[in-house]
Amino acid sequence: MAEKDKICPRCEGSGWMLISEGGRTIAKRCSCFWEKQIQLLLEKAGIPKRYQNCTFKNFEVHNDSHKDALRISKQFVKNYPIQDVGLLFIGPCGVGKTHLAVAIIRELIEKKGVPCAFYDFRDLIRHIQSTYDPEADLTTSEVLEPVLMTPVVVLDELGAKRTTPWVEETIFYIINYRYNEKKLTIFTTNYLDKREEDKKSEFYKKGEDTLIDRIGVRLHSRIYEMCKIVELWGEDYRKIAKQAGYRF
Numbered sequence: 001m002a003e004k005d006k007i008c009p010r011c012e013g014s015g016w017m018l019i020s021e022g023g024r025t026i027a028k029r030c031s032c033f034w035e036k037q038i039q040l041l042l043e044k045a046g047i048p049k050r051y052q053n054c055t056f057k058n059f060e061v062h063n064d065s066h067k068d069a070l071r072i073s074k075q076f077v078k079n080y081p082i083q084d085v086g087l088l089f090i091g092p093c094g095v096g097k098t099h100l101a102v103a104i105i106r107e108l109i110e111k112k113g114v115p116c117a118f119y120d121f122r123d124l125i126r127h128i129q130s131t132y133d134p135e136a137d138l139t140t141s142e143v144l145e146p147v148l149m150t151p152v153v154v155l156d157e158l159g160a161k162r163t164t165p166w167v168e169e170t171i172f173y174i175i176n177y178r179y180n181e182k183k184l185t186i187f188t189t190n191y192l193d194k195r196e197e198d199k200k201s202e203f204y205k206k207g208e209d210t211l212i213d214r215i216g217v218r219l220h221s222r223i224y225e226m227c228k229i230v231e232l233w234g235e236d237y238r239k240i241a242k243q244a245g246y247r248f
Contacts, residue, residue, distance in 0.1 A: 101156065
């Protein structure tokens with residue numbers, strides 16, 4: 001029998017326990033019920049296998065930007081549900097942006113039972129576009145509903161697909177709806193907010209697109225209105241690990 005199918009010896013699979021309290025017997029939820037609920041939320045969150053083990057504890061801190069980002073991420077979880085703005089993690093590839101975004105929603109699910117969802121920007125666009133096919137299994141509204149309604153959503157790799165009028169309008173609709181309904185969104189992007197002539201630019205190719213180039217002015221403005229900006233800088237972890245002989 002699979003571990004998840006084993007019958008709990010405390011409640012015999014009912015999810016309820018009878019306990020004595022104040023001289024009377026009352027029914028109380030068994031701990032296995034909440035464990036199953038958390039597991040279900042984790043499965044529904046759609047976290048890619050590569051990132052399923054990302055936590056605050058195993059996030060690698062290599063510089064002050066990593067330290068600040070970790071602190072802000074932990075504070076986000078602590079503040080929820082009174083947290084009133086989302087987060088935009090900005091930085092080059094491989095500095096831990098997605099790791100922290102996933103760690104946040106894992107903590108919210110496991111510690112506070114908050115429904116969360118993870119979406120890759122490119123996959124989400126392709127999924128929405130696929131609903132326009134007359135033979136599609138899902139309608140556009142069915143695809144959009146969890147994106148719009150889930151309390152906390154991670155939108156990973158913002159700007160990875162160059163904007164078109166349709167892409168910009170679709171993403172603006174999603175983000176604006178979540179903003180108006182006070183639902184928190186966490187973004188990650190590999191694109192600089194603007195071209196800068198400081199030490200950060202050493203991690204980017206000269207003349208590379210900025211975030212505005214990739215998503216447009218209107219969408220950029222709305223995201224900045226609804227998010228705290230968190231910058232991470234440094235060398236690509238994956239590249240360093242590969243050079244050191246580690247395998248992924």
